[in-house]
Amino acid sequence: MDTPDRAAAQSAATRTEDSPVFSFLNNLSPIEPLRSSAYSTNSLQGFQSINITSISSIFTSPHDNVSKEPRLPKSPLGEISDKEVRADAAGTNEPPEPSNAARLFACTSTVTRETRTGTCTGVAGPPPTTGGPCDLALPRQFDNNGSPDHNTTPCHGVRSDLKQDKARKLLQAAQNAKKNALEKRKCLFSTEVRLLDGGGGGGGEPGSDSDGVLGCEWSDLVSPTSAKLLAFDATMDEHHRGVHLAAQNAESCGYLLSKLAGDGGVSDGAYPTASAQVYYQELVMGEDQSENAAPQMDAQETISAEETQDNIYEADVCVPLEYKVVESQQQRGIRRRCLVFEAAGGFSNSAVKRGTIEDRSVSTCSKGKSPAESQPRGLRGIGLHLNALALTPKGKMACQDPPPTASALLPSSASEKDARGELLCAGENFAHSGGELLEFPLDGCSAGGGFPVNDHHVSGQSVSPQKKRRKTDNGDDGEACKRCSCKKSKCLKLYCECFAAGVYCSEPCSCQGCMNKPIHEETVLSTRKQIEFRNPLAFAPKVIRMSDAGLETGEDPNNTPASARHKRGCNCKKSSCLKKYCECYQGGVGCSSNCRCESCKNAFGRRDAETELPEEMKQEESDQTENPQQEKENDQQKANVQGEDHPLLDLVPITPPFDFCSSLLKLPNFSSAKPPRPTKARSVTSRSSASKATAAVQPCRSSKLAASASASGIDEETPDILHEPDSLSNCVKTTTSPNGKRVSPPHNALGSSPNRKGGRKLILKSIPLFPSLTGDTNSGSAMNSTDSAFCASPLTLGPS
DNA sequence: GAGTTTGAAACT
DNA sequence: CAGTTTCAAACTC
Structure with missing residues (x-):
């Protein structure tokens, strides 16, 4: 034994339990x-x-x-x-x-x-x-x-x-x-x-x-x-x-x-x-x-x-x-x-460094959710784009499937998920590295995303083109698939839907001189930064939906009306907010106080309705508006708090826009969204109470603040803020937020958003639930549940 | 598919 | 911040 061969020793060790080696x-x-x-x-x-x-x-x-x-x-x-x-x-x-x-x-x-x-x-x-x-x-x-x-x-x-x-x-x-x-x-x-x-x-x-x-x-x-x-x-x-x-x-x-x-x-x-x-x-x-x-x-x-x-x-x-x-x-x-x-x-470097992977892994594991769960949309979402896409009323984005190329630029969404605990696996989504990955499942996604989710998960990135195609097919429609056709902007401006959505241009695009490609990643990013610098909310979803928040929070998405709000508000003059020219309409949301539209006839909710908002709400809004920073801080704090639980949260702050995106996910697809029933808003469903006229909504907020708020318009905003994940949770948390002030996180979010005029936008008008919304929400939830969703999530928009 | 309309984005 | 220009989508034919 003293001088045995290594092999012998090893063999002996392995074979013989008794041998010291073995024990070793x-x-x-x-x-x-x-x-x-x-x-x-x-x-x-x-x-x-x-x-x-x-x-x-x-x-x-x-x-x-x-x-x-x-x-x-x-x-x-x-x-x-x-x-x-x-x-x-x-x-x-x-x-x-x-x-x-x-x-x-x-x-x-x-x-x-x-x-x-x-x-x-x-x-x-x-x-x-x-x-x-x-x-x-x-x-x-x-x-x-x-x-x-x-x-x-x-x-x-x-x-x-x-x-x-x-x-x-x-x-x-x-x-x-x-x-x-x-x-x-x-x-x-x-x-x-x-x-x-x-x-x-x-x-x-x-x-x-x-x-x-x-x-x-x-x-x-x-x-x-x-x-x-x-x-x-x-x-x-x-x-x-x-x-x-x-x-x-x-x-x-x-x-x-x-x-x-x-x-x-x-x-x-x-x-x-x-x-x-x-x-x-x-x-x-x-x-x-x-x-x-x-x-x-x-x-x-x-x-x-x-x-x-x-x-x-x-x-x-x-x-x-x-x-x-x-x-x-x-x-x-x-x-x-x-x-x-x-x-x-x-x-957080420190955290990462220190935190042994094991721990984290364990934690994650402990969560143990099914992968699918873990991934919810966030992943894919990578969010950003997804959201963005989703945001885009068009649904194009959502659908987007961007199939091929579209790759999400942003990751933020992931953060959200992470925050939640779900994870996103951003990477997967992106597989895109190739740029191709992106696909969003939107539509299909919505549906079920089955494909998306599974595909992504399983194949991981592997989302094969086929799948992508499917998505598109499912997609809804062509519209979803549709992509930009920029000629002079090089797809580096918000004019470009793809860019705005945070995704790379892909095959479906008919753009000229496109710079929005993985190859020009640096350029794209730098440009994006510039734009964000100019307008932090530039890439945020234009419309936010409650449903998302609800989903995230765990509330029933269904319950929340799809009330969504347009962050910035439209400025329509001739379209009377009855055409897609109107962002609000496109987004499937009613016009809010933020809008400067003329002769608003938005089927989802007229701007006038806002006036109905309760004074409380208004006050809150005003407060928020006053302290946008505070709001942000609050949100961040919230996020941080959450962040403790979810490392990813930290991320959120980093790229707010993305966060927004995440929120976008929830967005209903407007594309699909049809002008809803015009009255819908009012008629809200049971949940509708909220959805109902703005008045209804507001009350909800006040009462629930968190929940309702999030649902109502908050969501939207929240996302903006960044916290998306938080937002949802925030919404809930928000109320409790340390600062305390902002009960309604969403508002804050809104407030935070520069664009927004006043603090909260009012609530949105009531936006009733759109069928599409429900679908979205469902889809969203489905996605989450499915795991598969994880990737697709963002796209959900497309559901319609 | 070409042309017009529209409103957001970008610019000044 | 307001006004103008540019742009691309939405829409119409």
């Missing part, structure tokens, strides 16, 4: 084995189920490409492992190069940066050089593009934790263990641990560096405007990452396992090995296979089984991002985690 192993990674196997299996299955092709398609976007290119799978690991090995060889447990771990992370972070921003500042030494191992490694392991944080942080954190434990065990084992093989492992392990630990905990440079890097990145990314983008990237990254990671990990793991088993002479059956490899490779597909293979081999040798496990574990953590495809809830949970992380990370 168990101790070291009691769970991991299961995970690895389970994971691999699940993941594999999941992957398989998913269409790889779809994935690729998904990643079409430039980002994806970028991310992909760099990826070289294992090199990083390989390096590390090698180094570790060397260290071991040296006979020192010390991590000679603690920096390795650090490097990796740093590299990842840097790499990601590079991919995204193009400016990478090498934190740690490894560089930036794309050719460097780091690059390769990074992309693969952590993510392609994925947000560095997520990748690194989570993985990192997890690892360190795990490793630490392992380290302890190792130490013990080391003492006890006599076999070289064991020692070897120990050494490796310990090194690794040290490295990791150093990075993570102790202030080791690596950790700090990486963190710093990450932080920087996030910060940058997080910037309000950028946040949106991030969402994109993040989602994409995640996908990529997830896939890649999974693949890599799987590969590596499988590989290693196989090696161990085969080469090492370890028990044959112990691990899945070969099969795993195959899967992985398949997953990885040609792209990386060759590349990965070699590195992996090396890595394998160096890497211990434990490591593999770790990797796997990491993979789990990270992978989640990739596809929802994962069948098991766990996996889903994981994914969510990832997303969450992203979001969280994005917004």
Whole structure:
């Protein structure tokens, strides 16, 4: 035993429970084995189920490409492992190069940066050089593009934790263990641990560096405007990452396992090995296979089984991002985690960093909602656009399916969901990286989105074009599908529906000189920022619906009338608000006090009706108007409060517009919305009390404030504010909001919105429920429930 | 499908 | 902030 072969030792260990080695192993990674196997299996299955092709398609976007290119799978690991090995060889447990771990992370972070921003500042030494191992490694392991944080942080954190434990065990084992093989492992392990630990905990440079890097990145990314983008990237990254990671990990793991088993002479059956490899490779597909293979081999040798496990574990953590495809809830949970992380990370570096992924993941998992639930619309929504689309009265957007190209620019919605707890998985939505993803399900969506949801989930991004098409088809209509036809604006102005909706132009568009494409992402974003700077609400949904709020809050969407409000109010003169020229009409909402229309005859509610609003309401509005900032603050506070629960919330603030978008989701589709029954408003349904004339609505607010308020017009506003998620919840919370003032959050929201004139718009007029609304709401809810919805959510608009 | 109308967005 | 111009959707034929 003293000098047995490694293989022998390993085999013995694995086979013989009694053997110290075995015990060691168990101790070291009691769970991991299961995970690895389970994971691999699940993941594999999941992957398989998913269409790889779809994935690729998904990643079409430039980002994806970028991310992909760099990826070289294992090199990083390989390096590390090698180094570790060397260290071991040296006979020192010390991590000679603690920096390795650090490097990796740093590299990842840097790499990601590079991919995204193009400016990478090498934190740690490894560089930036794309050719460097780091690059390769990074992309693969952590993510392609994925947000560095997520990748690194989570993985990192997890690892360190795990490793630490392992380290302890190792130490013990080391003492006890006599076999070289064991020692070897120990050494490796310990090194690794040290490295990791150093990075993570102790202030080791690596950790700090990486963190710093990450932080920087996030910060940058997080910037309000950028946040949106991030969402994109993040989602994409995640996908990529997830896939890649999974693949890599799987590969590596499988590989290693196989090696161990085969080469090492370890028990044959112990691990899945070969099969795993195959899967992985398949997953990885040609792209990386060759590349990965070699590195992996090396890595394998160096890497211990434990490591593999770790990797796997990491993979789990990270992978989640990739596809929802994962069948098991766990996996889903994981994914969510990832997303969450992203979001969280994005917004709160510290939290992310620190928060071990595990925790979060756990929390998310704990939520345990079905994936579908978790994802509600938010995801997709990515919101922004979705909302935006939804907003667009046209429904076009909603429908949009944008099929192909339209990719959501913004992510915000996700935040909302996140906030809620649902998650969005932004990434998925976006798969868009390619730009294609976007599709919104709107319509169909509405329907059920079945497609959307499922598709997205399952395939993840994979939303195949077919699906998209379906959507469109379902869609409702052509209208939904319809896209912009800009000629002079380059699709970089609000004139462009796509741009306004926060989505990239896609095939359906007949625009000329279009700059609203993923390729010009920077331009689009910068332009968007400018516009937002000019008018923070520019991208906010024009009309907000209660139903959303209700849905989110959990209230019955159905109950709330669809009262929605037009934030800014129309300025119609000749159309009498009876045509689509009128935004209010288009949105399916009645005109409000904010409107400056002449001879308003809006079927959904005339501006005159507003006058009916109770004084209370008015007062509130006035108050709000007075302190728009306060309102915002309140909202934010609320959001923050919620945020505690939901990391994503934080995000919301970042990109308010998106939030709005989320709200948009709810919007009914006006497109579908027909001029409702003219009287409808008045006639409201039972819920209608609210819907009823404005008067009715107001009362509701006052009484309920939160609930009713949200429902009534609040929703709309809320979204604006950003909190969408909050908004819903806010609405409820709002009332309680610390500030207290604003009982009616929505109002605040409204108030917050610059555009709005006065604080709240009045409530909207009564907007009765439109059939469409109901449908929307339903659809929305459906989406949520379906999970599938998650992606589609935004689009809901289209339902009609 | 071409032309007109309309009102928002953008600009001054 | 108001007035004008530009723009693209909505609408009409």
